[in-house]
Amino acid sequence: MPEVILSAQDLVKHYPIRSGVLRRVAGQVKAVDGVSFDLHKGETLGIVGESGCGKSTLGRLLMRLEEPTSGKVIFGGEDWSGASGRKLRQMRRNIQIVFQDPYTSLNPRMTVGDIVGEPLEIHSDVVPKGGRRKRVQELLDLVGLNPEHINRYPHQFSGGQRQRIGIARGIALNPSVLVCDEPVSALDVSVQAQVVNLMEKLQDELGLAYVFIAHDLSVVRHISDRVGVMYLGRMAELGEEDEVYSRPTHPYTQALLSAVPVPDPTLRGKRDQIVLQGDVPSPANPPSGCRFHTRCWKAQEVCTTDEPELELRPDGLGAHLSRCHFAEPRLILETVDVSDLEPDTRFAGTEVQDMSDLGAGLGAAGGGEDLGSSAADAGVERSSALHPDTDQAPQDTTRLVDEQPGDDRPTR
Amino acid sequence: MTTTQDTTTPSDKTSGVTYTPEDGLLLEVEDLYVEFHTPDGIATAINGVSFDLHQGESLAILGESGSGKSVTAQAIMGILDMPPAVIPGGHIRYCGQDLLSMPEDQRRRTRGPEVSMIFQDALSSLNPVFPVGWQIAEMFRMHRGVNKSDALEQAIRLMERVQIPAARDRVKAYPHQFSGGMRQRIMIAMAIALDPAVLIADEPTTALDVTVQAQIMALLDELQQERQMGLILITHDLGVVADVADRIAVMYAGRFVEKADVVELYSAPAHPYTRGLLESIPRLDQKGQTLAAIGGLPPNLMRIPPGCPFNPRCRRAEDVCRRDRPELREVVPGRFAACHFAEEVINA
Numbered sequence: 210m211p212e213v214i215l216s217a218q219d220l221v222k223h224y225p226i227r228s229g230v231l232r233r234v235a236g237q238v239k240a241v242d243g244v245s246f247d248l249h250k251g252e253t254l255g256i257v258g259e260s261g262c263g264k265s266t267l268g269r270l271l272m273r274l275e276e277p278t279s280g281k282v283i284f285g286g287e288d289w290s291g292a293s294g295r296k297l298r299q300m301r302r303n304i305q306i307v308f309q310d311p312y313t314s315l316n317p318r319m320t321v322g323d324i325v326g327e328p329l330e331i332h333s334d335v336v337p338k339g340g341r342r343k344r345v346q347e348l349l350d351l352v353g354l355n356p357e358h359i360n361r362y363p364h365q366f367s368g369g370q371r372q373r374i375g376i377a378r379g380i381a382l383n384p385s386v387l388v389c390d391e392p393v394s395a396l397d398v399s400v401q402a403q404v405v406n407l408m409e410k411l412q413d414e415l416g417l418a419y420v421f422i423a424h425d426l427s428v429v430r431h432i433s434d435r436v437g438v439m440y441l442g443r444m445a446e447l448g449e450e451d452e453v454y455s456r457p458t459h460p461y462t463q464a465l466l467s468a469v470p471v472p473d474p475t476l477r478g479k480r481d482q483i484v485l486q487g488d489v490p491s492p493a494n495p496p497s498g499c500r501f502h503t504r505c506w507k508a509q510e511v512c513t514t515d516e517p518e519l520e521l522r523p524d525g526l527g528a529h530l531s532r533c534h535f536a537e538p539r540l541i542l543e544t545v546d547v548s549d550l551e552p553d554t555r556f557a558g559t560e561v562q563d564m565s566d567l568g569a570g571l572g573a574a575g576g577g578e579d580l581g582s583s584a585a586d587a588g589v590e591r592s593s594a595l596h597p598d599t600d601q602a603p604q605d606t607t608r609l610v611d612e613q614p615g616d617d618r619p620t621r
Numbered sequence: 622m623t624t625t626q627d628t629t630t631p632s633d634k635t636s637g638v639t640y641t642p643e644d645g646l647l648l649e650v651e652d653l654y655v656e657f658h659t660p661d662g663i664a665t666a667i668n669g670v671s672f673d674l675h676q677g678e679s680l681a682i683l684g685e686s687g688s689g690k691s692v693t694a695q696a697i698m699g700i701l702d703m704p705p706a707v708i709p710g711g712h713i714r715y716c717g718q719d720l721l722s723m724p725e726d727q728r729r730r731t732r733g734p735e736v737s738m739i740f741q742d743a744l745s746s747l748n749p750v751f752p753v754g755w756q757i758a759e760m761f762r763m764h765r766g767v768n769k770s771d772a773l774e775q776a777i778r779l780m781e782r783v784q785i786p787a788a789r790d791r792v793k794a795y796p797h798q799f800s801g802g803m804r805q806r807i808m809i810a811m812a813i814a815l816d817p818a819v820l821i822a823d824e825p826t827t828a829l830d831v832t833v834q835a836q837i838m839a840l841l842d843e844l845q846q847e848r849q850m851g852l853i854l855i856t857h858d859l860g861v862v863a864d865v866a867d868r869i870a871v872m873y874a875g876r877f878v879e880k881a882d883v884v885e886l887y888s889a890p891a892h893p894y895t896r897g898l899l900e901s902i903p904r905l906d907q908k909g910q911t912l913a914a915i916g917g918l919p920p921n922l923m924r925i926p927p928g929c930p931f932n933p934r935c936r937r938a939e940d941v942c943r944r945d946r947p948e949l950r951e952v953v954p955g956r957f958a959a960c961h962f963a964e965e966v967i968n969a
Contacts, residue, residue, distance in 0.1 A: 259830035260801075367918050397685040398857060402901035402914035424830065427860075431903035431910060451908060468835035469905050470860030474883045477864055484839060485832045487786075488800045548909020555969060556936055557897040557913035 214418055215248040215271065215304065215386050220280035222266050226493060238493045240266040242442035243280070245519075248386065253412065253419040255433030255450070257426055257465070261489055263442040264422045265309075268390045271420060272306045273297065284386075302332055305379040309391035311371030315363040321374055322359040325349065328381040335382055348377040351414075353407055353563040369400035370563055373407065380411065388420045393428060405432060407561040426469050430454050438462045441492055441500040444519055448529030455544045456524040458536035461501045466541040481541050499534070507535050638727070640716035640735055640818070647819050647851045648674040648697070648736075653711030655692050655875075657922075658704060664922040666692040668875035669711075671949075674819060679845065679852040681862040681883070684872035687919055690855045693872075694821045697853075698738050699728050715819070733764050737817035741824035743804035747796040753807045754780070754792030760814040779810040783840060802833035806840070813844055820845070821853045826861065838865055859902055863887060871895050874920050874930035877949055880957040891958035891967040893935045929960070937962055 223237040241263040248254050256264045269275045271282055273289065281288045289300040305328075308314035315324055326345045329336050336344045346356035352373040363371055372392060379387050392408070393401045405428065411417060423429050429436060430450055437447040438461065446459040457463045464483040471480070485504050490496055496503050502512040511534055521528040522536040552559055655667040667689045674680055684690040695701045697713055699720060713720045715735060720728055740746040748756060757779055758772035767775065773792065780788035783806040796804055805825060812820060822841060826834035842865055845852050854866055862869055862883065869886050871879040871894065879892040890896040897915035904910060917934040920926055926933055932942040941961050949959040952967055960966060 259832065369918070397919075398859070398898055399685060399901055399915040400918070402903075402912040403916070405903070406912055406914055426831070427903045427905040430905060430908065431912065454905070454908070464832060466905070468831040470834075470838075470858065470864045471905055472859040472863045472887065472899065472902060473906075474863040474887050482835070484835055488802060488833070489830075542906045545907050546909055547907050550911075552911040552913040553896075553900055554913055554936075555896075556893045556966075557900040557915050558936065559911060559913050560916070562916075 211250040211252070213247040214250045214285060215420075216246070216283040217267075217271065218245050218281040218283060220244045220267065220270050220282065221278045222263075222270055222275055223278045236493050239442050239495060240492060241270060241277075242495070244439070244442070244444050245280075246437060246444070246447060248418050248420060250385070251412065251416045251418055252434045253421050253432055255429035255436040256420065256422045256439060257424065257429050257436065258439035259424065259465075259489055261441075261492060262439040263492070264424075264439050265390050267439070268306065268388045268420060268422050271386075271388050272304055273301070274306070298332070302335070302382045303384050304386045304388065305382065305384040306388040306390065307372070307375045307379045307392045310395055311368050311375055312395070314375055315371055317363055320360050320362055321345075321349070321354075321366075324363070324374060325377045325381055328378060332382055344381075345377075348381055349374075351380070351411070352377045353403075353561050355563070367400075368396050369404055372396060372404050373563060376404075376407070376411070380415065380417070383415070384417070386418045386420065388422070390422045391424070392421075394423060394425065401428070402557075403561065403563070406559060408432065410561045426454075426465060438465065441489065441495050443500060443532065444530075445501065445533075446529070446531045447519065448524075448531075451544070452524055452527070452529040454542075455540070456526060456529075456538040457541060458522055458524050458529070458531040458538050459501075459533045460505050460507050460535075463539050463541055464504075471542070481539075499532070501533075507533075509535075638730075640718065640731075642676060642716050642818070645676040646673055647676055647716065648853075649712070649714040650693075650697065651712040651714070653693070653696060653713065654709050655689070655696050655701065656707045656709060658707055662923045665925060666706075666875055666922060667696065668925070670872075670875070670877055672870055672877070672880065674851040674853060676818070676851055677845070677849040678868065679854060679866045681854045681856060681866035681869045682872055683856060683859065683862055683869055685857055685919055687922065688872040689875040690857075690872050691823055694738065694823050694853065694855055697819075697821060698732060698736060700732075700738075730764070733760055733817065734815040735817055736819040736821070737812040737815070738821040738823065739805075739808050739812045739825050741827050743801065743808045743828075744796060746808060747804060749796055752793045752795055753799070754794075757807065757811050757814060760811060764815055775814075776810075779814055780807070783807070783810045783813075783844075785810075801829055802836060805829065805833075805837050809837075809840065809844070813848070813850075816848060817850065819851045819853070821855070823855045824857070825854075827856070827858070834861075841865070859898065871898075874925050875922065876930065876959060877957075878931065878959045880949065882955060885956060889967050891952050891956055891963045892931075892960045893937050893962075893966055894931050896966060896969070897934075937966070 220241055221243055222241040223239050225234040226236040226238060227233060228235040244267055256267060258264045270277050277290055281290045284300060284303060292300055322345050325348055326341050329341045329344060346359055349356045349359060354370060354373050393404050396404060412419065421429060421432055433450050436450050436453045438445045440461050446453055446462045453462060457466060464485045467481055467483040487504055490503055498514045498516050499512040502508040517532050517534045519530050519532040522531045525538040651671050653667055653670045657664040657666055670693060682690045682693060708721060715731060754773055754776045757776035761767040761772040761775050777788050777792050785791060785803060785806050826837050829837060856862060866883050869881060869883050870877045873894050879895050890899060900913040901915060903912060915934055920930055928943040928945055929947050932938040947959045947961045949957050952958050952963040
C-alpha cells in the first residue's frame with residue numbers, strides 16, 4: 210500500500226451548548242468523538258453517514274477550518290493541529306476542500322478568474338504574478354470548462370459548472386489531498402455523473418487523494434477505495450469498499466445498505482430489508498455503551514454498558530475494522546462485478562468535458578442546427594463559434610440570463 | 622357514472638358532491654399546458670402532458686429539476702400562482718369532472734377530501750406557530766365542521782396511524798420540536814386525514830436520510846394498500862421509483878418522453894434520455910462500474926430547442942430530430958415513447 214499522507218488521530222470536536230443569562234456551558238454537542246484513520250497517497254476514502262453523524266465536521270477538522278477539541282491531524286509526518294500563521298498557511302496548501310452547495314460557496318461578486326485565482330494570490334510564491342491568469346485558464350480547461358469564460362460570474366453558470374469551478378479552485382495549489390464535502394449532492398442525476406467522472410479523471414492525472422464525504426452510499430461505493438461509516442460522531446465500520454459493501458459486519462452499516470433503494474424493480478420485495486425504528490439520538494446526549502444500541506436489533510445488556518472498540522473483526526473472508534460486540538457478516542445485496550464491462554456509450558458518454566451548450570440556451574445560435582451533429586464534437590468546438598463575444602461576459606450566458614433583445618428566439 | 626352539481630347526493634364528505642370513479646378511473650389529465658409569463662418571456666413548464674390514474678395504482682413521474690414534474694402536481698391540486706402561471710390548454714378530470722373549469726369554491730372542497738398532496742419540505746410546509754395537532758385537526762374542522770375537541774381526538778388517532786410515538790403527549794408540540802422524519806409523518810397525516818382518493822407525493826423523502834426514507838416509503842405504501850388510493854409519486858430518484866411504482870412517466874422539458882410499466886422500462890428503456898439516465902447512476906450493487914453521463918444540461922424553458930427537445934444532448938440524433946418534434950406514441954403494446962427511433966432504442 211502506498212505511503213500514508215494524511216492521518217487523523219483520535220479527533221474530537223465538541224461544541225458547547227450555552228444557556229441562561231450568563232451563557233453558561235450547559236452541555237456539549239459531541240459532533241466528532243474520537244475518529245482515527247489513515248489516508249494513503251492517491252486513494253479515495255469515502256465517509257458515509259446520516260445527517261448529524263459528524264461527517265462534515267470531520268472534513269472541516271481535517272482542513273483546520275475548525276479547531277479540534279483534542280486529537281491530531283498529521284500530514285506528511287507532521288502534526289499540524291497546533292500550527293498557526295505562516296506554518297498553517299503552508300500546510301493548507303496541501304489540503305484543499307470542495308463544498309457541497311455550488312450556489313453559496315462561490316462569491317457572486319467575483320469573476321471565475323478571481324475565484325479560481327484567489328488561492329494563487331494568497332500563496333503568491335506558487336505561480337509568479339504574470340502567469341496566474343494563464344494558470345487559471347489551464348485549470349478551467351482541466352475541469353472541462355471553457356477557458357474563455359474566465360471573466361464570467363458564478364450566476365452565469367449552472368450547478369454542475371459551478372461545482373467544476375469549486376473543484377478548479379480546490380486543485381489550484383496542487384494539493385495532495387482534496388476534502389470533498391457532498392460534492393455532487395446538489396446536482397441532478399445526469400449532471401452528477403459528469404462531475405464524478407471528472408473527479409476520477411483528475412485523481413488519475415494529478416495523483417490526488419480524496420476524502421469523499423457523502424450521504425449517498427451508491428456514489429461513495431462508486432468512487433471510493435476504502436469506506437468509513439460514521440454514526441453519532443464515531444466510526445462504526447471502516448474497510449475496503451468491497452469489505453464494507455459486500456461483507457458488512459456492523460448492524461448499522463447493514464441497515465443503511467438495506468435501506469438504499471436500488472434502481473431495479475425486479476428486486477422489489479426480494480431484498481433483505483432492515484427497517485430501523487426511531488431516529489438518530491441527539492449527539493448532545495449520546496447513548497451509553499454502544500451508540501447504536503437504542504436502535505439495534507442485536508443489542509444485549511453488554512451493549513448498553515460497554516462501548517465496543519473499533520477493531521479487526523472477521524467478516525467471513527478476512528477481517529476489517531468494526532465497532533460491534535456481535536459483529537458478523539451479513540449479505541445485504543449481491544454485488545455484481547462489472548469492471549470488465551465497457552460502458553454502453555450509445556446513449557451516454559464517458560468524456561468529462563462540460564458540454565453545457567448542449568441543450569441549454571440553444572436559442573443563442575438561432576436554432577442550433579450545427580450543434581447537435583455529434584455530441585462528442587460539440588464538446589470540442591463549442592462556445593468559441595457560438596459566443597464570439599465571450600469577453601463581454603453578461604452577453605453570452607448559457608442558461609440563467611436571458612438573451613439580449615436582438616436575438617432571434619426560435620419558435621417553440 | 623359521472624355526477625354534476627345538479628345531481629347532489631348526500632355524502633359523508635361535506636363537498637355536497639359525490640365523485641364516483643368509473644371503472645376505477647380517478648384522474649385524467651389530457652393535453653395539459655402550463656406557461657409562466659415572466660418579464661423575461663414565456664417559460665413553457667408543461668407542454669402537452671396526458672395521463673390517467675386508477676384506484677390503487679402508483680404512478681411515478683420522474684424528472685430532473687425544471688422538467689415540470691412539480692408544476693404538474695401543482696396544476697392538479699390547483700395551487701399554482703396564477704399569474705404568473707397560465708394554463709392555456711388542457712383538461713384535468715377527476716371522476717369525469719373537469720377541475721379546471723370548476724368554480725373555485727367547489728374545487729376548494731375537492732382539495733383534501735378527494736385529492737391531497739404531500740410536499741417535499743415538511744418544515745416549511747407546516748405552520749411554525751401552531752401545534753401540529755391543531756394543524757391536523759384543522760382539516761376536520763374546516764371540511765367537516767367537527768368541533769374542536771372531537772377534531773383533536775381524530776388528529777391523535779391519525780398521528781398514531783402514521784406511527785408517531787406518544788401521539789397524545791405530542792399533539793400540542795410545535796413543528797420545530799419534531800425531527801425531519803416525524804414532520805413528514807405529520808404531513809402525511811394531514812394529507813390522508815379526509816380519506817382522499819388521490820394522493821400526490823412531491824419528493825416526499827428527498828430531504829430525509831436513507832433509513833428514514835425507508836420508513837416513510839413503507840408507511841406510504843401501507844396506507845395506499847389500506848385505502849386503495851391512487852398515488853402520484855413525483856421524484857428524481859430512480860431507486861425510489863423502482864421500489865414503489867407500478868407505472869412510470871419520464872418527464873423532460875415539460876413533456877413525457879416515455880411512459881411504461883416500471884419493470885419493462887428499467888429492463889429496456891425506449892427513449893435515449895431514459896437510457897442515458899440509467900447509465901449515469903452509480904449502483905449500490907455493482908463494483909468497478911464505469912459511469913456514462915448524458916452531456917450538457919436540460920434546456921432553458923424559455924428557449925426549448927426545435928424538434929425533439931432532447932436532440933442537442935442525444936447521441937443518436939439525426940436531422941429529423943432537429944426538425945420534427947416526435948409525439949408520444951405506442952412503440953410496443955403498453956409502451957409509449959416520444960422518439961423517432963424508439964423501436965431501435967428499445968431493442969438496443
